[in-house]
Amino acid sequence: MDLNRKVALVTGGGIRIGRALVIALAKAGCDVFIHYGNSADAAAEVKAQVESLGRRGITYSADLADPSATDMVMPKAVEAFGQVDILINSASIFPEEDRFNQIDVALWDKILAINLRAPFQLSQVFAKQIPPDSQGKIININDARIPHPNTDHFAYRLTKRGLWDMTQMMALELAPRITVNAVALGQILEDPMAPDPKKFMEDYAQQHIPLKIPGNTKVVTDSVLFLLEQDFLTGSTITLDGGEYIRPLA
Secondary structure, three states: OOOOOOEEEEOOOOOHHHHHHHHHHHHOOOEEEEEEOOOHHHHHHHHHHHHHOOOOEEEEEOOOOOHHHHHHHHHHHHHHHOOOOEEEEOOOOOOOOOOOOOOOHHHHHHHHHHHHHHHHHHHHHHHHHOOOOOOEEEEEEEEOOOOOOOOOOHHHHHHHHHHHHHHHHHHHHHOOOEEEEEEEEOOOOOOOOOOOHHHHHHHHHHHHOOOOOOOOHHHHHHHHHHHHHOOOOOOOEEEEOOOOOOOOOO
């Protein structure tokens, strides 16, 4: 796919990985529909950056825990741009209280809604609005830890495992007009709570990452752009963790 003048919808596009993806897409020539939850100021800032690059940016707030609100996101993007060519499901939540003995049903439902149901809903509506003679691209943002079960962040892990499988299932369902791929992230962002975030990343890399180098958002944006430019790749997940979650044979 030639990305110039294509339209991308990015969920969670105001902050963190979503923000980096919005800017990278604009640099590649895309107009961007920037979904956000509560980060209105951050979304406005990234919209201004998109426009400074000569591309159109539109912000839209929706609570992805609400299925009715989620159903409105894609139609609003289509209303604004006429067609959406690229969907990036980046928004997710990662509550600290998501533990087996702590999580209640309300939080369980919220995590599943935002992390798994919303990507499904958006992808379903996205596929329906792609014209028969057009191509579409879906990218899901996942987590590199997921193939290795653990009990921390119980519901979060279940949703990301579901997203991993759903990437392949949708790839089969939506071929040949739409490709569906994913990137699974390791330690990419600095910890804002660390006294020295840069040193935290360097120390983390030395202690946990076989390649001994810290991750960064450019690794993510380069990989997503690579996936968007491929026409013979679908159902794949690229793991971006520097080798951290490779498990040696017992």
